[in-house]
Amino acid sequence: MxxxxxxxxxxxxxxxxxxxxxxxxxxxxxxxxxxxxxxxxxxxxxxxxxxxxxxxxxxxxxxxxxxxxxxxxxxxxxxxxxxxxxxxxxxxxxxxxxxxxxxxxxxxxxxxxxxxxxxxxxxxxxxxxxxxxxxxxxxxxxxxxxxxxxxxxxxxxxxxxxxxxxxxGQAMLDDAALRALHAAQPLVDGPAHIDAGLGFSVDLHLDGPVGYRAKPHTALIDLDRLGHYPVAEFWEEVHTDNGRIILDPGAFYILVSREAVHVPPDHAAEMAPYLAMVGEFRVHYAGFFDPGFGNTDAGGAGSRGVLEVRCHEAPFALEHGQIVGRLVYERMQARPDRLYGADLGSNYQGQGLKLSKHFRTG
The missing domain is CATH 2.70.40.10 (Deoxyuridine triphosphatase (dUTPase))
Structure with a gap:
């Protein structure tokens, strides 16, 4: 059977x-x-x-x-x-x-x-x-x-x-299949950098802050309290006027991808851990991208990938447009009965640079 x-x-x-x-x-x-x-x-x-x-x-x-x-x-x-x-x-x-x-x-x-x-x-x-x-x-x-x-x-x-x-079974798309998928329904706006997955880069040309850096000494966060905590008590804004920031060793940053990412309804994606060859910083803590993320069918029309970045042994100069991660795509067995986004009231559909849902906006 x-x-x-x-x-x-x-x-x-x-x-x-x-x-x-x-x-x-x-x-x-x-x-x-x-x-x-x-x-x-x-x-x-x-x-x-x-x-x-x-x-x-x-x-x-x-x-x-x-x-x-x-x-x-x-x-x-x-x-x-x-x-x-x-x-x-x-x-x-x-x-x-x-x-x-x-x-x-x-x-x-x-x-x-x-x-x-x-x-x-x-x-x-x-x-x-x-x-x-x-x-x-x-x-x-x-x-x-x-x-x-x-x-x-x-x-x-x-x-x-x-x-x-x-x-x-083995559901991951190889680069040839990923290129074919991108040709049929674009996965990013603009050129696709495909090499062992779909590469994406960091955006350091934003109006206002280009990221946030966690403050070292803060109060605790009750994880059941949403939209509650003032940003300024927990995060420092990161600004640049030349498209470059210096990552400090041991510091944790929230940044955003330059590309708007699309995940078709019949696929899922995962952000693969990305280690710079020099070993100076790490991108990736939460890596699942569900079917419908950033997809027009699910009310997304392209959503940026939020990057959780930690710098390691030495200060590291991060430049606008630098490749910092890759998405690995997999086939779904079938289209889910509900998609990420409007179907679920998802918090991060259509997102740009965005902190977790525990912090007050505006």
Whole structure:
């Protein structure tokens, strides 16, 4: 008997994710509400405790729970709210677990608002040897490793910081297929730089600030409070009159791509981690681009990619138009029953330079 979920190659759309939940391949401590299901991914919820650990780790041949005793310092109850402090590492069991069919693997990533807060979040599985990667047929619990880098945060059970995307088979487009897709329905406005994905560059010719830099000493952020915090208390504006900025080592920046990005409804994309060859800065914390992002059919008409940038060992001069990242596109199994954008009231459709939804605009 054929199975449309495991037999068709591609990223699973929202309706297939709902079917996996119905089958019990995705299970949870509490019922999974429909709003957790995105066009090509599932939001994951924090459980009720956090474990402060002295170091990040991968479990290897053990379960996460078995290795936790080697690294745990203390346990924190999240009911009623708890502070995760800047510079610390925490492990939180998630409400969701998996019993995947043999032909389905998965990849996880931080949600957009998580990345824009410099809230480093990765998924860990039992016997996992990589962060954010789930082997075909995995059965077991899911854990989130959380490390606030710029701001201490207040969290509660049920908060959604990361998301998971499921796929059957090899769905990624090679460069030839990506060029053909761009020729049929342009993926960026203007020339497409295609080399192991779709390259995009930084825009440092904006009216007003070209970016924001996180302030080093701020109050904490309650992640349930949206549109609440004044920008100036947490961020410094970055300005330039010559199309160049100097990135400071250890600093975290929010910048924006020069290109307006399009993701057709029958494709999904992921921002691949980009490391400069000299190793001086890193772009990418939250990497999923859902079907319909920036697409006219979904009310986008081109949306800029927001860039989360951290500089490393030495100051680095970033120039307007410099290539800083690439998008990898994948085929969907089928068009999702809802697209990113108007269908979901998405926060970042049609965006330009934009901070996370926790900050007040205007």
């Amino acid at each position: 054929t199975d449309p979920i495991t037999d068709a190659i591609g990223v699973l759309p929202s309706q297939a994710i709902a079917a996996l939940i119905e089958r019990g391949a995705i299970r949870a401590d509490a019922a999974i509400p429909a709003e957790q299901i995105q066009p090509a991914s599932l939001d994951l919820r924090l459980g009720r405790v956090a474990h402060r650990v002295r170091a990040s780790f991968l479990p290897g041949e053990a379960t996460v729970a078995e290795r936790l005793s080697d690294f745990a310092m203390h346990e924190i109850a999240l009911d009623g709210g708890a502070v995760l402090e800047k510079g610390c590492v925490y492990l939180v069991p998630l409400m969701e677990g998996l019993a995947l069919p043999a032909g389905i693997d998965a990849v996880a990533n931080a949600k957009s608002s998580t990345g824009r807060l410099d809230l480093f979040t990765r998924l860990i599985t039992d016997r996992g040897e990589e962060f954010d990667r789930i082997e075909p047929g995995y059965e077991g619990p899911l854990w989130a490793e959380i490390s606030p880098r710029s701001f201490s945060v207040l969290v509660r059970p049920g908060l959604r910081l990361n998301q998971i995307r499921f796929r059957a």
